[in-house]
Amino acid sequence: MTCETPCADCSSACAERPLVDIEDYKAELSKLRARSKALEEQLSELTVESSDSGKGKGKGKGKSEGKGKSEGKSEGEGEGKGRRLRSAEWFNRTDERGLHLVYMDRYLNYGLTKEELSSNKPIIGIAQSGSDVSPCNRHHLELAKRVREGIRTAGGIALEFPTHPIQETTRRPTATLDRNLSYLTLVELLYAYPFDGVVLLTGCDKTTPACLMAAATMNIPAICLNVGPMLNGSLQGERVGSGTIIWRARDLYTAGQIDADELTDMVCSGTPSPGHCNTMGTASTMNALAEALGMALPGSAAIPAPYRERSQMAYHTGLRIVDMVREDLKPSDIMTRAAFENAIVVNTAIGGSTNAPIHLNAVAKHVGVPLDLDDWDRLGYAIPLLVNMQPAGEMLSEDYYRAGGLLAVMADLLDAGKLPHPEAVTCNGRTIGDNVRGKHTWDRRTIKPFSEPMKENAGFIHLKGTLFDSAIMKTSVISPAFRKEFLQDPADPNAFECPVAVFDGPEDYQDRVEKAAIGRRTILIMRGVGPLGYPGAAEVVNMHAPSHLLKRGVRDLPCIGDGRQSGTSGSPSILNATPEAADGGNLALVRDGDRVRVDLDKRRVDILLPENELKARRKELEAKGGYQIPPSHTPWQDIFRREVGGLSEGMVLKRAVQFQRVAQNFPAPRDNH
Structure with missing residues (x-):
């Protein structure tokens, strides 16, 4: 074969120019492809060890910097290649094809395909706390649709399931019984089913700690999405806060200053829309602390339930959980001692609920972090109250959100040198300091300057x-x-x-x-x-x-x-x-x-x-x-009494705290057939 380039157009001497045969190139390319395929097959068999410390994880959205285990019986193709996902133990089995199909086939009945389930795409649970029984969280029935769209867009597969309902205002004798029951059932669901990660739909008081406790115990990638507070209540031109108005109206009624109809009007005026309490009660507190811990996206806690930003946050939460699975960013990486110390300081600055120590101490016990009431006094007492919000102040949730919400409060704490650990990692892969820096409020009526707070020394006293x-x-x-x-x-x-x-x-x-x-x-x-x-x-x-x-x-x-x-x-x-x-x-x-x-x-x-x-x-x-x-009236009341600890210790079930990092200690349950 002769050279195809005319000599007049060539800059090289003919002696330097070898003759070219296209068939030689084709043969060489075929060899390279075969070698590449062989290397890929060898690579897929390698076990990539996981570091449980979570160091250096996920500094940028959408990039997987974490490592994971690939110790399964087969390697799936698709999104998770290089690290075998937990769900592969159900949907991507080659050791026992019969079991593979047993686990898969019923999911095909409502339209999922075997290609999706065996693709090694992350299977993401949506822990649905909303229902007719729990009206404060009911708006999650709508928000979950946006979470699902975010998961799908990011390359995951969403499986929504109900959690044990908790409604603070209706449950008798007290919704606190349900916190531990919901925790137990959620742990069991997350362990028993093929979830690689989970979006925890939180809201009303006990829902949030129950979800955080379960996330701590199971220790798969998890992220919280709050349902959001109600819109501001109003009566005769005055702000009326849900919950808080009950105690004021009760006193007026007892004193004979209002009648029964006026009592009803006052109380109902405080609850004008979907969402949880619009005051800084336990619901707003615990969802703020979930964000302060790093378990919810920055700026998510205070968005009112009906606002469009709440649905947008639901979508972003769905996007983010898929990346968290790819990065293997787990609750134990986020909920560290440093994160809990940040949360204690934040609780004082926002005027948080007295239920916060009970719940946060419980979460700490389940993740294995030492935390007690002396820590709350030592770290939190000397912090000033910055948020002018009922019951400690006058404003309500919409005012607080428009003023900048928790990001603005934490920005002030950071600038004052009072945020103990700005280096703590959060669920978006960035540090809490990076998330809040410069996010200052424009509204100093609602969020007071650190130098001119609502009150000095506003934390809890441990007596x-x-x-x-x-x-x-x-x-x-x-x-x-x-x-x-x-x-x-x-x-x-x-x-x-x-x-x-x-x-x-x-x-x-x-x-x-x-x-x-x-x-x-x-x-x-x-x-x-x-x-x-x-x-x-x-x-x-x-x-x-x-x-x-x-x-x-x-x-x-x-x-x-x-x-x-x-x-x-x-x-x-x-x-x-x-x-x-x-x-x-x-x-x-x-x-x-x-x-x-x-x-x-x-x-x-x-x-x-x-x-x-x-x-x-x-x-x-x-x-x-x-x-x-x-006497106990139900089996659960009897079990609860036999197992529970005191309030100062978080009121946890004593035998439950021994089970930590379940997903790492027991990667998959035993087969069911």
Whole structure:
């Protein structure tokens, strides 16, 4: 074959130019292709070890920088090539084709294809908490559609499933029973089914901690999406906050200042749209803390449920979870000790709920991070209150979102040097510092400057003493009237001694509050309402004064109890007392008329009785069989009582905390056939 280039157009000497044969090139290309195929086959058989520490993961969206395990029985083609996904243990089996088809065929019945399921694309669960039974989360039935679209766009396959419903306002005797039950069922679902990652649809109070606890235990890539708060409530031109208005309306009704119809109008005016409470109650608090921990996308917590930005965030959440699976970015990589310390500081700055320590301590236990109430006092007490939002302030959720939400609060904390760990990694693969830097508010009425806060030293105080071993008090809701009456004695500042009126549950309180000896300086004690006593730790400690005091304008009496109170309440209560009366705590020994001393500076609450009197009372109580509680009404109540710990420890199921990083310790369940 001769050279095809004319000599006149050639710059080289003929001696330097070899003759070209196209068949030689074809043969060489064929050899290279064969070699490339052989190398690919060898590469697919290699095991790529995973680093469980999560270091160096995912600094950029859409790029997989994490490593994973490829220890399966076959290697699927498609999205996850190079790392065998967990779902391949169901849908991509070659060791037992019969089982492969058993696991797959029923999913084909509603339109999925075997090509999709065996493609090694990430299978993403959508943990649906919305239903007719849980109206605060019901909007998730719509939001889940956008989550699904995000998952599909990113190359994943979505499988939506229901979680155990939790509705704070309806569930009796208390929704706290459902937190641990929902946690258990969610862990079991995530382990038993072929999920590579999960979007956790959160919202109403206990939904968020239940989801975070389950994510911590299972430890597959997980991300939270809050349903969002309601729109602002309004009545006669004034902002009306859901939940918070109930306590105000109750006092007015008890004092005879409004009738039953006005009571109804006031309460219902606070709940004008889909979503959870529009105040900084437990729902807004826990979803803010999920974002502060790094388990929700930046800026997601405060978006009101009906806003278009909420649906857009649902789509972005669906996109992101697929990348998290590719990066192998897990809850244990995100929910570190540093992340929890950030969350404690944030809780004070936003005026978060007294339920936050219970729930966050529980999440920490399930992820294996040491956290206790001393940490809350040490890290959070000296932080100022920045958010002017009910119940500690005047604004509501729409105002807060428009002012910049949590990003703006954390930007101020970062600038003030009060965000402990700006280097903590979040679910978008960036650090919390990178996420919030420069996101300052324009609205200094709603989010106060760090130098001019709503209140200084606004965190929880961890109290101990002879009345209990552990309890907390929320300082951000101490009103000027309460401070003047109880905390401003020049001879005894930040302390008070008062007689007590003791109530054994809300029924006893309702029966006797108008008859008991209660004066302007009486401490109200509610006992028998903790995890064991109620059961489940009810929100009944925030008691109002009797009508004769309410008519005189007295609204804030100090309350102490072994139960909880609503995060929407502004009552200056001492809560979550541990051990509770039903567990042998000294609260069981207190009687009407006894005197109790509260000293906030010394962090103590003491019953002013001699030791021999306390011993005599305990002996008398034990002779009667101990503090009496109602029987369990259902199997779950009985199981709960046998397994649960105290409020100061997060009220977790004691035997559950031993199960951590389940997906790593037990990569797949045993076959079912």
